[in-house]
Amino acid sequence: MAVPQRVQDLLTPALVLDLPQLRSNARLMADRFSQQGVQLRPHMKTHKTVEGGEIMTAGTRRCIVVSTLAEAFFYAENGFDDILYAYPLPFDKLDRCAELAQRLELFQVLVDSEAALAELKKHPLQGGRVWHTWLKLNCENGRAGIPHSDPAALQLAKAISQSESVELTGVYAHCGNSYHCSGGEEIKAVAQATTTATLQFMEKLKAAGIHGVKSSIGSTPSCSHPVPDMALLSEVHPGNYVFYDIQQTLIGSCKIEEVAVRVLTRVIGHYPATNQLLVDCGWTALSLDGMGRLPTGYAVIEGHPELKLLSMTQEHGKVEPVSGKLDYEKFPLGSLLSLIPYHACATAAMHPVYFVQSEGRIVDTWTPTRGW
Ligand SMILES: Cc1ncc(COP(=O)(O)O)c(C=O)c1O
Numbered sequence: 004m005a006v007p008q009r010v011q012d013l014l015t016p017a018l019v020l021d022l023p024q025l026r027s028n029a030r031l032m033a034d035r036f037s038q039q040g041v042q043l044r045p046h047m048k049t050h051k052t053v054e055g056g057e058i059m060t061a062g063t064r065r066c067i068v069v070s071t072l073a074e075a076f077f078y079a080e081n082g083f084d085d086i087l088y089a090y091p092l093p094f095d096k097l098d099r100c101a102e103l104a105q106r107l108e109l110f111q112v113l114v115d116s117e118a119a120l121a122e123l124k125k126h127p128l129q130g131g132r133v134w135h136t137w138l139k140l141n142c143e144n145g146r147a148g149i150p151h152s153d154p155a156a157l158q159l160a161k162a163i164s165q166s167e168s169v170e171l172t173g174v175y176a177h178c179g180n181s182y183h184c185s186g187g188e189e190i191k192a193v194a195q196a197t198t199t200a201t202l203q204f205m206e207k208l209k210a211a212g213i214h215g216v217k218s219s220i221g222s223t224p225s226c227s228h229p230v231p232d233m234a235l236l237s238e239v240h241p242g243n244y245v246f247y248d249i250q251q252t253l254i255g256s257c258k259i260e261e262v263a264v265r266v267l268t269r270v271i272g273h274y275p276a277t278n279q280l281l282v283d284c285g286w287t288a289l290s291l292d293g294m295g296r297l298p299t300g301y302a303v304i305e306g307h308p309e310l311k312l313l314s315m316t317q318e319h320g321k322v323e324p325v326s327g328k329l330d331y332e333k334f335p336l337g338s339l340l341s342l343i344p345y346h347a348c349a350t351a352a353m354h355p356v357y358f359v360q361s362e363g364r365i366v367d368t369w370t371p372t373r374g375w
Contacts, residue, residue: 046242
């Protein structure tokens with residue numbers, strides 16, 4: 004189907020990206036860390052597209068993080084290299100990982116247990132190649148990784164570095180707890196705590212005679228409000244910043260003007276009996292992420308702080324005023340509303356194609372990879 008030239012002519016619901024804003028978000032993050040002499044290794048999980056990866060790597064197609072093996076293959080097939088699959092090593096996919104490790108200049112995996120190391124040793128690479136691994140450290144960040152102060156972490160690092168078929172390439176911590184912050188100062192406190200814990204672990208490695216290991220931390224909040232000590236790290240690995248979203252504005256990572264993603268929806272029903280509008284955006288176009296977190300419901304309705312996206316079913320959304328009576332004349336059937344999503348990664352994951360706009364004109368379409 005032909006893509007219209009103007010945003011307002013798109014069939015809805017549609018995910019629309021603001022290209023100049025997206026480029027600016029990418030450039031700001033890249034500049035921030037290149038000035039510090041820290042390598043930016045952007046995460047691809049938010050958009051999962053070649054074009055987004057191209058912009059985030061400033062055209063190098065090198066040095067990225069992915070969250071699924073499907074992404075790893077997709078980027079490899081599109082000329083990307085130096086790929087870090089930052090997910091606890093999935094034993095069912097080891098043969099597929101080996102395929103990439105044999106094919107790429109640098110394919111790297113995450114290790115967080117002796118069992119994972121044993122599994123890699125059972126599957127040695129051919130032709131003198133070694134597995135490049137990053138030790139996943141949990142610096143009180145929640146979710147995955149070995150607790151940084153657990154002697155098992157150093158033990159595992161030693162075991163990896165003594166192995167012939169596996170190399171300890173780096174130490175990886177993801178400050179997921181920065182998502183519980185409110186404001187720059189709280190974010191900086193998490194960034195500092197994670198950096199300090201990671202650097203202390205690096206010192207322990209050196210004391211154990213393990214040298215030449217990289218260190219990487221990051222999340223969009225912490226990399227949007229970095230602390231000076233982060234300049235002592237080798238790398239950072241944020242991803243969401245290229246789009247940003249309402250969640251990031253609430254945490255304090257960005258301003259609402261910096262959010263580069265929207266879901267366009269149309270008014271498809273007037274229901275004065277319930278004081279509501281029906282729109283053609285259900286959870287298949289927005290996701291249910293953020294439920295109950297916003298006074299305006301599941302999203303912010305751009306230019307209409309008086310409206311709330313109250314609820315969604317699979318293909319329908321109900322909009323009502325935050326208070327008072329709805330003025331239906333302002334929202335005729337067929338008129339457009341622009342939703343700023345709560346969580347860009349979850350919303351983008353619902354769409355088979357993204358429409359890319361600049362100054363109201365559609366300039367491109369991007370097709371993400373899907374699956375695991
Ligand atoms: C392991 C890992 N690294 C990096 C990131 C990127 O962080 P953010 O989404 O805050 O940019 C994520 C996000 O979930 C992650 O899980």
